[in-house]
Structures are given as structure tokens and as C-alpha cells.
Amino acid sequence: xxxxxxxxxxxxxxxxxxxxxxxxxxxxxxxxxxxxxxxxxxxxxxxxxxxxxxxxxxxxxxxxxxxxxxxxxxxxxxxxxxxxxxxxxxxxxxxxxxxxxxxxxxxxxxxxxxxxxxxxxxxxxxxxxxxxxxxxxxxxxxxxxxxxxxxxxxxxxxxxxxxxxxxxxxxxxxxxxxxxxxxxxxxxx
Amino acid sequence: xxxxxxxxxxxxxxxxxxxxxxxxxxxxxxxxxxxxxxxxxxxxxxxxxxxxxxxxxxxxxxxxxxxxxxxxxxxxxxxxxxxxxxxxxxxxxxxxxxxxxxxxxxxxxxxxxxxxxxxxxxxxxxxxxxxxxxxxxxxxxxxxxxxxxxxxxxxxxxxxxxxxxxxxxxxxxxxxxxxxxxxxxxxxx
Numbered sequence: 603x604x605x606x607x608x609x610x611x612x613x614x615x616x617x618x619x620x621x622x623x624x625x626x627x628x629x630x631x632x633x634x635x636x637x638x639x640x641x642x643x644x645x646x647x648x649x650x651x652x653x654x655x656x657x658x659x660x661x662x663x664x665x666x667x668x669x670x671x672x673x674x675x676x677x678x679x680x681x682x683x684x685x686x687x688x689x690x691x692x693x694x695x696x697x698x699x700x701x702x703x704x705x706x707x708x709x710x711x712x713x714x715x716x717x718x719x720x721x722x723x724x725x726x727x728x729x730x731x732x733x734x735x736x737x738x739x740x741x742x743x744x745x746x747x748x749x750x751x752x753x754x755x756x757x758x759x760x761x762x763x764x765x766x767x768x769x770x771x772x773x774x775x776x777x778x779x780x781x782x783x784x785x786x787x788x789x790x791x
Numbered sequence: 792x793x794x795x796x797x798x799x800x801x802x803x804x805x806x807x808x809x810x811x812x813x814x815x816x817x818x819x820x821x822x823x824x825x826x827x828x829x830x831x832x833x834x835x836x837x838x839x840x841x842x843x844x845x846x847x848x849x850x851x852x853x854x855x856x857x858x859x860x861x862x863x864x865x866x867x868x869x870x871x872x873x874x875x876x877x878x879x880x881x882x883x884x885x886x887x888x889x890x891x892x893x894x895x896x897x898x899x900x901x902x903x904x905x906x907x908x909x910x911x912x913x914x915x916x917x918x919x920x921x922x923x924x925x926x927x928x929x930x931x932x933x934x935x936x937x938x939x940x941x942x943x944x945x946x947x948x949x950x951x952x953x954x955x956x957x958x959x960x961x962x963x964x965x966x967x968x969x970x971x972x973x974x975x976x977x978x979x980x
Binding site: 697 | 813814815816821824825826827828838839840841842844845848849852864865868871872875876879880883886893896897898899901902905908909912913915916
């Protein structure tokens with residue numbers, strides 16, 4: 603959705619809000635995407651495009667190409683790798699939250715500890731990478747990391763990820779103030 | 792690894808076998824990829840490329856481009872979407888296996904059922920898509936699906952995924968016979 607705003611494509615989309623809980627497959631989503639995951643993009647001709655990064659590339663292409671994913675090397679590899687790192691962080695945060703929300707007896711302490719350890723390490727790496735984020739043109743890596751950090755604020759507000767990460771905190775404040783991020787901010791369940 | 796074989800890049804790689812269990816972060820991997828996931832590609836200059844699809848695109852680019860990821864549309868969207876579907880299937884199979892291997896008390900039946908339901912639905916969709924797989928040039932979507940099906944044979948041998956899916960079973964046999972797939976087949980722990 604942030605990419606659609608950035609590329610001025612939002613008026614060409616119809617948004618269907620859908621619940622995609624991991625333990626509760628949603629038949630409405632599964633009619634198009636059997637993984638029952640969002641985002642799932644259905645084109646006018648019925649063709650389906652998944653997942654988030656592929657949809658972003660499709661939007662970028664519609665908007666002329668090279669707007670949110672660099673075409674030059676090595677900027678492209680930096681952007682795609684950092685987008686994958688951010689998506690991996692968000693994936694693990696979602697798994698972590700799912701584990702945390704399980705009935706007490708089903709929670710695995712080993713898993714909860716592993717999620718915390720990897721999330722902190724990825725945030726530390728992102729803190730180191732913040733100067734590069736600032737100089738690279740806004741794109742897929744920025745969107746991915748911004749969403750992962752906003753998800754931390756949404757679902758892990760006691761984690762205090764900003765505490766030892768001043769550069770990342772500063773960058774996220776700039777990200778959150780972008781019209782595309784402000785327009786798509788999730789504020790409740 | 793299949794992509795590297797297909798593109799004749801295998802001699803330019805040094806393979807470091809690494810254990811990347813979800814509940815046991817691996818410091819050796821995390822020095823390069825804080826998510827502790829494989830594959831992680833480290834270039835000669837120390838730059839890191841993740842994840843699987845980005846590494847595949849990097850290899851494809853090294854080999855001239857357009858070899859395993861189509862550059863024309865809409866073939867590109869078909870390939871990237873089906874690669875994402877296959878990667879999503881493999882991701883859920885790995886989560887499913889992790890859940891299944893937990894101590895009995897920690898296993899969530901709701902999760903195990905949801906994994907089974909989504910996996911079966913994704914395999915049914917793949918059966919429907921098998922004719923397209925055969926006409927599209929071998930690439931990222933084929934590699935992803937072939938790996939997910941081979942993983943089923945490796946870790947879910949009692950699932951009998953071939954039973955109601957003759958077209959997919961036939962396609963997988965052709966895939967498994969490719970030199971790149973045969974050379975990288977995992978046969979034990």
C-alpha cells in the first residue's frame with residue numbers, strides 16, 4: 603500500500619480488508635492465494651500476483667520502472683538484500699507474536715528466546731546500516747524496514763527498540779512522516 | 792544451488808554447510824545474516840546478498856540475465872508469482888515440521904491443521920498449474936516448486952502428495968532428473 607501511494611497508483615486499487623491469521627485459513631483469500639496470506643493482488647483479468655515484493659515490482663513497472671527498485675548495480679543488490687532482511691524481520695516478528703499469543707502451555711521458551719535474539723541482532727544491523735538508508739533513494743528496502751519498525755511499535759511496544767539505536771529511531775521518524783506511511787498507518791485491530 | 796548449477800556458476804562458489812534451525816540461532820551465519828537463515832551469499836568484497844530469490848536473480852544477472860527469470864511481461868509476473876507461491880509453500884512446510892517436532896505439550900493442533908489445509912490447497916493449485924509449468928521455460932518458479940515438492944518427499948513422506956496429483960507427480964519426476972536437481976539432492980540429515 604505504501605508503494606501504491608508513492609507511485610500514485612492508489613486510485614487504481616480496490617482494497618478488500620481481509621483477516622489473514624496464521625492458524626485460521628481464510629477461504630476468501632484462498633480462492634486467489636492458497637497460502638491464505640496478504641497482500642494478494644488480483645488483476646482485472648483475474649490473474650493473481652503475490653507476494654509483497656513481487657506486487658511492489660509490478661507496481662513499480664506500471665509506474666515506469668526503476669522508481670522503487672533501482673535498476674543499476676550494485677544499488678539493486680543493496681536494495682533487494684535489505685528488503686529481504688526487513689521482510690525476514692517482519693516474518694519473524696509475526697511468528698514471535700503468534701508464539702507469544704498461544705495458550706501458556708503451548709508456548710515454546712526456546713522459540714521465544716530465539717526470536718528475541720534474532721530480532722535484536724537484525725535491529726542492531728539496521729542501526730549500523732542507517733547512514734546508507736539515508737543516502738540511497740527511497741524504495742523497497744526503506745518500505746520494508748519502515749513497516750517492520752512500525753510493526754514493532756504496534757505489537758511490541760514494550761520492546762523499546764529505539765533505546766540503543768538513535769540513528770534508526772531518527773530515520774524511522776522521517777519515514778513515518780511520509781504521506782504514504784501516514785496514510786497507511788495501522789492504528790488498531 | 793540448483794540455479795548455480797543451471798547457470799554453470801558452481802565452480803565460482805565455495806559452499807559452507809551450515810545448520811540453520813529456527814530455534815537455535817547460528818552465530819557463524821549471523822555474522823553475515825542476522826536472521827540466521829540460509830542461503831546467505833557472501834561476495835569476495837564482503838558484501839552479503841540474501842534471500843534465495845535475490846541470490847537467484849544475482850546469479851542470473853552474472854550469467855547474462857533473463858536465463859532463469861523472464862524479462863518479458865507477463866511471463867515475468869507468472870514466474871515471480873509462482874516462485875513466491877512455491878517459497879510460501881516451503882516456508883509453511885518448514886513451520887509445519889517445526890511445530891510437529893515440538894515436545895508434545897507445546898504442539899498446537901490448530902496450527903498443525905491450518906498448515907495441512909494450506910499445504911493441500913497449494914498443492915491442488917500447483918496440480919492445476921502443471922500444464923503451464925511445462926510450457927514456460929525452466930526458471931525460478933520451477934526451481935521453487937521442485938524444491939518444495941522434494942522437501943515433501945524428504946520430510947513428509949507419509950503425506951502422499953502425489954496421490955490425487957498425477958500431472959504434478961509427472962512434472963516433479965522430470966524436474967528431479969535434471970542434472971542440477973540430482974546434483975543437489977539432500978538425502979539425509
